[in-house]
Amino acid sequence: xxxxxYFASLRERLGSDGETVSDAPGSxxxxxxxxxxxxxxxxxxxxxxxxxxxxxxxEMADDASLLKDGDEVGFFPPVTGG
Amino acid sequence: MSIEIRxxxxxxxxxxxxxxxxxxxxxxxxVVSFVGLMRDLNQGDDIASMTLEHYPGMTEKAxxxxxxxxxxxxxxxxxxxxxxxxxxxxxxxIVVVAVAAAHRGEAFRACExxxxxxxxxxxxWKRELKADGSQRWVDARSSDxxxxxxxxx
Numbered sequence: 001x002x003x004x005x006y007f008a009s010l011r012e013r014l015g016s017d018g019e020t021v022s023d024a025p026g027s028x029x030x031x032x033x034x035x036x037x038x039x040x041x042x043x044x045x046x047x048x049x050x051x052x053x054x055x056x057x058x059e060m061a062d063d064a065s066l067l068k069d070g071d072e073v074g075f076f077p078p079v080t081g082g
Numbered sequence: 083m084s085i086e087i088r089x090x091x092x093x094x095x096x097x098x099x100x101x102x103x104x105x106x107x108x109x110x111x112x113v114v115s116f117v118g119l120m121r122d123l124n125q126g127d128d129i130a131s132m133t134l135e136h137y138p139g140m141t142e143k144a145x146x147x148x149x150x151x152x153x154x155x156x157x158x159x160x161x162x163x164x165x166x167x168x169x170x171x172x173x174x175x176i177v178v179v180a181v182a183a184a185h186r187g188e189a190f191r192a193c194e195x196x197x198x199x200x201x202x203x204x205x206x207w208k209r210e211l212k213a214d215g216s217q218r219w220v221d222a223r224s225s226d227x228x229x230x231x232x233x234x235x
Contacts, residue, residue, distance in 0.1 A: 007207065008207035009219040058140035060203065074137055077219070078202075078221075079203070079204060079222065080208045080219075080220045080222050081136070081177070081205075082200050082201040082204075
């Protein structure tokens with residue numbers, strides 16, 4: 001099981017702040033592909049040309065990062081703090 | 083060595099944070115600080131207020147990592163990094179970075195390094211409420227990426 005969190009404009013666009021998925025994809029790239037395959041806003045968010053950053057277990061990660069059972073994955077737009 | 087990193091919804095007292103970074107440490111020869119303030123104008127629009135969202139848990143880790151990197155690069159005697167979340171109004175402070183060191187060079191460089199990396203690595207997002215009542219998410223700026231990249235790996 002993997003816990004997924006969505007933040008900021010991405011959360012609003014998807015209408016969801018998070019979910020858990022039971023079939024853990026092997027990598028961030030595979031997870032992105034699975035989410036994009038839902039179509040509509042999901043496809044635009046995860047297969048479109050806007051940058052969506054990713055963190056695995058609260059550390060910045062990338063598409064090549066591997067996922068395992070129990071991981072927390074956060075997806076979010078480029079950050080704008082400070 | 084005094085290190086303090088906080089994320090808070092309460093108002094931020096910038097001068098108190100700056101004073102605290104060197105309090106009681108007579109080895110400190112200089113304190114450099116950056117205070118980021120909420121403006122009432124952005125991209126030509128009047129801004130009434132802003133809401134800062136973050137990723138609880140990751141935010142604190144990301145800030146700690148940035149401060150740890152600064153401590154590896156420079157000889158510092160104290161760092162305070164405090165960031166607001168929630169609703170902020172002009173001219174509230176949004177972020178305070180205060181760095182104490184024996185000499186000014188380390189303090190200046192570390193302070194700029196910390197704010198440059200915070201801008202690109204710490205998971206905060208701003209949503210503006212314009213004076214006309216509409217809302218929008220603030221876009222990331224490529225100049226911030228360039229500033230962080232300028233420090234190298």
